[in-house]
Amino acid sequence: MIRKFLQDRRGSYAILTVAAMVPIMGALALAIDYSEMSRQREITRNALDAAGIATARRIIEGATDDQLKIYANDFFKANLGPVKPSNTTLTVTLPNSISGGGTLKLEANLKYDPYFVPVAAALLGKGSGSNQMDFAVRSEVRLKNTLEVALVLDNSGSMSENGSGTGQKRIDLLKSASKQLVETLAAQAAQMKQIDKPVQFGLVPFSASVNVGPKNDDEPWMDLDGRSPVHHENFDWSQMTAANAPSIGNRYAELSGGIWRKRGAGWGDTMDMPLTRFSLYQDMTVQSDRERVEGSRHYVCYKKKKNSDKCESGAYEYDYTYTYSQFSSWQGCVEARPAPYNNNDAPAVTTNPATLFVPMFAPDEARHLWRLDIDGDGDIDDNSSDLNSDSFGYSNSWWADWDNSTAGVRQRDMRKYFRIKPYGSASPGSGDGPSAGCSTNPITPLIDVSKSEGKEEIKTAIDAMAPTGNTNVPEGTAWGWRVVSSVAPFTEGRADGEKGNDKVVIVLTDGANTYGDLGSTDDAGNKSTYAAYGYAGKGYDGGSTSRIFMDTSSSVGKSTYTGDNYQAAMDEHMQKVCANAKGPNARKVTGEGNDNVIVMTVSLDLSESYSDEKKAIAALKNCASYSRSTVGKKLYWNATGANLMQVFKEIADELSNLRIVS
Structure with a gap:
């Protein structure tokens, strides 16, 4: 049977072979085109994914919608490689949410021009033409919020x-x-x-x-020059005049251009600089240590005998050299800004002094603290005026008052801060001082x-x-x-x-x-302990309403000083x-x-x-x-x-x- 088939010369096999070639070649053409189409589709998909990630980054960076669409299209086409950009179109759907993430959607449509499909179609009697193939690729990027x-x-x-x-x-x-x-x-x-x-x-x-x-004591958002209406709320510089300068170490204060400045040779290198809470921290001085001067032993008569030049009581004393140091430093706390700036994030600018942040400085409250009896004779010997011992009931008394006066005057008088705290004098209690x-x-x-x-x-x-x-x-x-x-x-x-x-x-x-309620003991009219709103009894910028009550409703009494x-x-x-x-x-x-x-x-x-x-x-x-x-x-x-x-x-x-x- 096989031998007969091989010896047959009548042409049937050739005819069959020719007939079979059409579908065989068509299938081969389709295979080649399909392979190339798959390759271009994968290239397009990769370009789309890359464009999605790159565009998502730009979204996070804050680009506008128009910028994002242009950027996505350019990035996509730049990564197409052998795929003709003219054969592609890109649709970009941006996240709806203006904040909080969202989904970025990209869709690319590719028109693929096959190599062999048109010929195969002609052979199959399907007519001629480009027989262009279209397909779409999608990519979604869920933004990493x-x-x-x-x-x-x-x-x-x-x-x-x-x-x-x-x-x-x-x-x-x-x-x-x-x-x-x-x-x-x-x-x-x-x-x-x-x-x-x-x-x-x-x-x-x-x-x-x-x-x-x-560490932020020199930042421009801090009130470095004392411009804010809050800055001098508890300070009275009026006694620091040129006439009084000799008693304050040849120092006085002068208001110039809305800023209190240091005047007088006693200020040394800081003369003409602003007088601020920061400068107060730097200028308050204490005798932190002392050393006996050798050979300085001498007898001091404390009390003479009646009607005699002879000494009834006395003691040997010594001269000392002292070490002076800064009493305290700003610990970093600030007061609340006046309304409405206490309740917003408005930038601090010197053109609007109320927006500046003011360092906290708890005033020395009325009481002559030091009253130091160095020699034990019952007399006050602290190199300052012998004031009375009135306590006025305030807890944060940490410096010596200047003179005998009312509690309010004692508290506000700025002259006292330029005394030197004597060696061995009492220190503030725990939590007291300018950083209270x-x-x-x-x-x-x-x-x-x-x-x-x-x-x-x-x-x-x-x-x-x-x-x-x-x-x-x-x-x-x-x-x-x-x-x-x-x-x-x-x-x-x-x-x-x-x-x-x-x-x-x-x-x-x-x-x-x-907020600390002082109750009935309040000779200085503070109405509260000192904290972020200052004293509740001190009106803002010379007015009658204190900062704690500013910008509040009628249900809040503006002169009701209770907890x-x-x-x-x-x-x-x-x-x-x-x-x-x-x-x-x-x-x-x-x-x-x-x-x-x-x-x-x-x-x-x-x-x-x-x-x-x-x-x-x-x-x-x-x-x-x-x-x-x-x-x-x-x-x-x-x-x-x-x-x-x-x-x-x-x-x-x-x-x-x-x-x-x-």
Whole structure:
């Protein structure tokens, strides 16, 4: 059979072969075209993915929509290689959200011109033409949202109490919960290799005031020349005249161009420089040590015999050489700016002195402190006037008064600060002195916790917190906002409104807002202890309303100097700073919107059974933002000592929901 087939010469096999060649060649043509089409499709897909990642970076950098589309198209076409750019079209769909991440969508359409398909189609009797093939490639990039978080944590004295349901101090419970929050977000940040500083944390410990750091004493946002209306609020330079200069070491003060300046040769190298709180810290001098002069022993008669030149009592004394040093230095705390600047992040500029930040300087309150009896004879011998021993009931008396006068005059008279504190004289009590009211550690600015050194730095700062002082939540919240803001004083934050970035302020307190109420003992008219708002009894810029009452409603008495009224005023300040931070387009219960700053609040061991704590809870709840992931949910937690760690885990979950991780 096979032999017959091979010997057959009638042409049937050739005909069959020719007939078979058409589909065989067509299949081969299709295979070649399909292979090339697949190759071009893969090249297009790679170019699309590369364009997506590159464009996502530009979104984070803050490029405009038009810039992004042009950039994506150029980047895509530059990476097409052998694929003709003219055969492609790119559609870019940008994220809808102006902040908080989103999805970037890119779609490329490619028209492929086959090599053999038209010929194959002609052979198959399908006509001629280009028979162009179209296909589409899609790519989506879910933006890796970045986070900037300021931990605004209560360091007031009550944080030393045990947390409910535990045997641990509240401050220790807070340290553990806060460090766990940092660890959780840092672990997520470490996975985001393609973004710089994916998660940053800052820390704002607060009590009666906030410490911005003593190293900032020469920053332009500080009131370096004493221009602010707040700066000389408790100072009276009027007695430091040229006529009185001899009694003040040939020094006097002169107001020139709105600035008090040093005049007189007694100032030495600092003559003509501004008189400020900073200069006061530098100029207050103390005899810090003394050394006996050898061979100076001499007899001093303390009391003569009656009607005689003979000495009834005396002693041998010595001459001494003294070492002089600076008495104190600025510890870093600042006063609250006058309204409305206390509740916003407006830049500090010298053209508007009220915006400048003024260093805290607690005035020496009335009482002649030193009254030093060096020789033990009962006579005051401290190289200063022998004033009476009136105490006036004030606690922060740390320098000698100038002369016998009323408590208010004694407190304001600036001449006293240029005396030299004698060796062996009494020192201020614990917490007293010019830095009274400044009890917290400095702010830790935003730092990248995706890096181990950054994570450890913020955790170390958390561990260093120590409880003391009163509670000023609005001032702490304002500084939390300034930490995540992109403008000075702290500029580590990304630009406000930058796409793909969320700014978050987490506020925790264990008590109501408090300001020291002096009660009935107040001869100087201070009306309060000294803290971030100064004295509640001192009107701002010569007016009758003090800063703590500025920009408050009619429900807050402007001359009612009680603890309850101070709390009411500070609660209103808190609502203003929170509303300003969240912005006019803040997310509502059921509506859309995006907070400029997301505010999360936590009350610790507070109960609505007590009126002041009930008010504090309401203030914290009103202050909080609404959740983006759960409609109608306020980002407020009422924690106890026992469940604080769990609350911070929930906060970590909420922060994780803000970030989009593909």
